[in-house]
Amino acid sequence: MSQQAPVLTVDGPGGAGKGTISRLVAERQGWHLLDSGALYRLTALAASQHAVALDDEAGLARVAAQLDVTFKTGSDAPQVLLEGEDVSGVIRTEQVGDAASRVATMPRVREALLQRQRDFRQAPGLVADGRDMGTVVFQDAPLKIFLTATAEERARRRLLQLREAGVDASLSSLLKEIQARDARDMQRSVAPLVPAEDAVELDTTHLKIPEVVDRLTELLANRGLVTVT
Template identity: 75%
Template sequence: MTSIPVLTIDGPGGAGKGTISSLIAERLGWHLLDSGALYRLTAQAAVKHGVALDDEAALERLACTLDVAFPVEAGLPRTLLEGEDVTGAIRTEQAGERASRVASLPAVRQGLLQRQRDFCQAPGLVADGRDMGTVVFPDAPVKVFLTASAEERARRRFQQLQDAGVDASLSSLLKEIQARDARDTQRSVAPLKPADDAITLDTTRLSIPEVVDRLIRLLAQKGLASAH
C-alpha cells in the first residue's frame, strides 16, 4: 500500500497503546494516528447533533464529514470538533463506551477508512487502534498487538482518574472494560484480534519505558529506525 514505514499498535483499551504510540512517534519524529479519537469524535458529533448511536446511515454521514483538527499548543495535543475544544470530553469512560458502540457499525468504519489512511505521510506513521494491522494498514512492515489483563487495565484507568481528581469505582471500571472487550472482539466487522503477522506483547508487568524501548529496538531490527 505504501513505501512509508508504518508501525501499527492494536489492542484492547487500557493496554497502553495511546501513551506508547505517542512516545514512539515523538522519539522518531513520525506522524501519529489515534484512530480511537476519530470514533470518539464521531460519537461526540452524534450527541452534539442529536443523532442516535444506532442510526447507521446518519452516523456514516457524520463520519465522512467530520470537521476535526489536532493542533499542538505548548507541546500539548488538543482535539477540536467543529472548532470546539473537546480534548477532555472525548476521554471520559462514557465517551469510550459510545465510541465502542459506534465502531461496531460497518458503515461508520468504512466511512473513516480512507481518512485514517491519509495520515500515512513521510517520514513514518505510528497507528494506534483496534484494527490498524488487520484492516487499515494490512501491509505495515511492523505490527504489534499490545495487551494486558483486564484487572491491570482497570487498575491503570482507576489510577489515572484518581490522579486527575475524579472519583471512580474500580469494580465498575473492570466491568466496563470487560463489556467493551466483549463488544470489540465479537463484532461482525473488523473484530479486535491480532493480525496474523503481529507480535503480541503483554504489558501487564512491563513499564511504559520498557515497552517503548522494545518497540524501538524492533523497528531498528527491521531497518526502519535508529535504536538510539
C-alpha cells in the same frame, strides 16, 4: 500502499497503553501519529451534539464523513478540536468511550473513516494506534504490534487516571465496563479486535512505559525502519 511511508501499527484493547506508547514512539522517531480511537470517539460525540442516535447507522456514517476535526500536537497534552471546540478531555470520558465502542461496530461508519485514517500515512513514517490498524487499515505495515494487559490491570490504570483528574470512580465498575467493551470489540462482525497474523504480541501488565517504548524502538531497528544511535 506498499511504496508509501513505513507504518508501525499498535493495536490492542483499551487500557493496554497504546495511546501513551504510540505517542512516545512517534515523538522519539519524529514520525506522524494516528489516534484512530479518537476518530470514533469524535464521531460519537459529534453524533450526540447533533442529535443523531447511536443506532442510526446512516446518520452516524454521515457524521463520520463530515467530521470537522483538528489535531494539534507539539505539547505534552495534544489538543483535539471538534468544530473549533477543544474536546480533548471530553472524548476521554468513559461515557464517550462506551458510545465509541458501539459506533465502531457499524460497517458504514468504519468505511467512512477508512480513507481518512490512511491519509495519515506520510513520510518519514506513521505510528497508528487502534484496534484494527494492522488487520484492516494498514495490512501491509512492516511492523505490527498487539499490546495486551489483564483486564484487572487495565481497570487499575484507568482508575489512577481518573483520580489524577479529580474524578471519583469505582474499580469494580471500571472492570465491568472494560470487560463489556472487550467482549463487544472482539465479537463484532466487522473488523473484530484480534491480533494480525504477523503481529508481535506484547503483554504490558508488568512492564513500565519506558520498557515498552524501548522494545518497540528495538523492533523498528531490527526491521531496518529506524536507526538507533
